[in-house]
Amino acid sequence: MSTIKMMPTGHLKADPGNYRKEADEPELGHLGDDLVCRGILVPLLARPDGTLIDGWRRWLAAQRKGIKELPVIITDRPEAEIPGIRMATVFHKADLKASEKWQALEEFKRVHPESGMQEIAKLLHIDPSMVTRLLSPSKCTLEWQEALKEGRVGISDCYAASKLPEKEQAALLTMKLSGASRDAIEQAGRKSRKANVPAVRMSRVRCMLPSGVCIVTSGEKLSLDDLIESFAEAHKEAKKAREQGLDAKTFQAVMKDKSRKG
DSSP: OEEEEEEEGGGOBOOTTOSOOOOOHHHHHHHHHHHHHHOOSSOEEEOTTSBEEEOHHHHHHHHHTTOOEEEEEEEOOOGGGHHHHHHHHHHTOOOOOHHHHHHHHHHHHHHOTTOOHHHHHHHHTSOHHHHHHHTGGGGSOHHHHHHHHTTSSOHHHHHHHHTSOGGGHHHHHHHHHTTOOHHHHHHHHHHHHHHHSOOOOEEEEEEEOTTSOEEEEEEEEEOHHHHHHHHHHHHHHHHHHHHTTOOHHHHHHHHHHHHHHO
8 A cells, every 4th residue: 555745855755775776866856846946846755764665865855955845655555566566657757769869859849939048958957958858859861860760869869960060960860770880970070171161270269158157268270179079078177176075276286187197
């Protein structure tokens, strides 16, 4: 028999037998923001003593946001049945396919044409760059879109193709369907873009963001593509530093040391 009731977040506890052992902190932050905004849409599942069977990430996210109570389905099924219940909650979960997420966002944009990337990301509590990637098939040819729906290409492949004019996307699709890796697709796309765009190069680029933050990049003859790749690398390194618990000052010192070592 099962009942559902509100339980204090602090009364719940993790099960040592939980299949999940790690949780991505930034993702927990996004999930927590969504829980605060919309509430707990799906109850957690627990034993009568509060030991969680399903909902560990929601519980962690709720703690980080100071949510005091959570809706919990309490089951008193025999202990021998718990492993089967836990497996059922894992094996019968199915995330939306990449093509389905793309179409869902396109439908949202159709209903809310005034919403930009930042607004959609804020609504979904995800990174704006993820919205850009998920919507990238809309800038691709019908052949790319069909290949995505059929599972023959991924969102990252579509994102690489979307940076090129439609007339040049066919060659990339042929490459991908012939077995080329995502990195190879990206490299081919960069090569094509460089061939079509005059490379204006500068030794110092000052980028003032709408937030008021100013990013200054210096180097030897930097093109816009060089900037894009450099920003992407810096973003990746900064996220890694945050996961390691570094602050901005320490991160700066670590990157300086890495550049010296080459």
